[in-house]
Amino acid sequence: xxxxxxxxxHEVTExxxxxxxxxxxxxxxxxxxxxxxxxxxxxxxxxxxxNNVPIDDSxxxxxxxxxxxxxxxxxxxxxxxxxxxxSAVYFCASKTSGNSDExxxxxxxxxxxx
Amino acid sequence: EDKVVQSPLxxxxxxxxxxxxxxxxxxxxxxxxxxxxxxxxxxxxxxxLTSSGIEKKSGRLSSILDKKELFSxxxxxxxxxxxxxxxxxxxxxxxxxxxxxGTKLIIKP
Numbered sequence: 001x002x003x004x005x006x007x008x009x010h011e012v013t014e015x016x017x018x019x020x021x022x023x024x025x026x027x028x029x030x031x032x033x034x035x036x037x038x039x040x041x042x043x044x045x046x047x048x049x050x051n052n053v054p055i056d057d058s059x060x061x062x063x064x065x066x067x068x069x070x071x072x073x074x075x076x077x078x079x080x081x082x083x084x085x086x087s088a089v090y091f092c093a094s095k096t097s098g099n100s101d102e103x104x105x106x107x108x109x110x111x112x113x114x
Numbered sequence: 115e116d117k118v119v120q121s122p123l124x125x126x127x128x129x130x131x132x133x134x135x136x137x138x139x140x141x142x143x144x145x146x147x148x149x150x151x152x153x154x155x156x157x158x159x160x161x162x163l164t165s166s167g168i169e170k171k172s173g174r175l176s177s178i179l180d181k182k183e184l185f186s187x188x189x190x191x192x193x194x195x196x197x198x199x200x201x202x203x204x205x206x207x208x209x210x211x212x213x214x215x216g217t218k219l220i221i222k223p
Contacts, residue, residue: 031209033210042213042214042215042216043157043202043213044213045210045211048209048210050209055209056209056210091156091157100162101145101146101148101162101206101211102148102159102162103159103211104159105156105157105158106156107155107156108155108156
């Protein structure tokens with residue numbers, strides 16, 4: 001079975017450019033999470049969707065960040081304009097609505113903003 | 115404020131040693147505690163704990179939860195170089211996981 005799919009795996013861009021990260025959750029999972037991981041701050045939750053609806057976006061750093069989930073099989077995280085401090089690994093994770101709290105992580109996108 | 119504290123932050127041992135990693139938490143609405151292993155990629159799930167005193171075991175790894183004292187431990191016996199990784203614990207409060215900073219474990223041959 002395919003796990004969570006993220007693209008691109010690596011992204012290098014220049015400050016001020018728009019960046020779009022993509023995620024396909026595991027089929028049948030109805031919750032989707034976007035995380036950012038850095039050495040300094042560890043793993044941070046950015047936004048959480050349940051049944052394609054954003055439930056909590058309090059972790060989104062600022063207005064430059066936006067996320068969408070137009071359907072159950074696709075989500076995007078956009079940064080516009082990007083800044084060097086946005087450099088991090090961005091993970092997407094999904095889970096079912098059952099009793100398990102396990103979140104399944106995608107391979108991540110390593111973003112470098114120059 | 116809810117938080118998760120892991121200790122030690124880093125640990126270096128030799129192959130064959132046994133290690134114990136600690137995770138303490140302060141939460142307002144505990145649901146479960148999870149352990150993940152992260153090598154140079156995404157975190158992978160190890161255990162989910164919901165009840166005190168019941169050990170979860172998978173091969174050389176085991177974990178237990180103490181809900182009264184608000185902590186969990188992850189034990190690895192007969193460590194191997196492949197156990198080198200960052201071990202993350204997280205507690206589940208409602209819908210989201212609150213993550214600790216992780217313990218970086220290095221196993222020397």
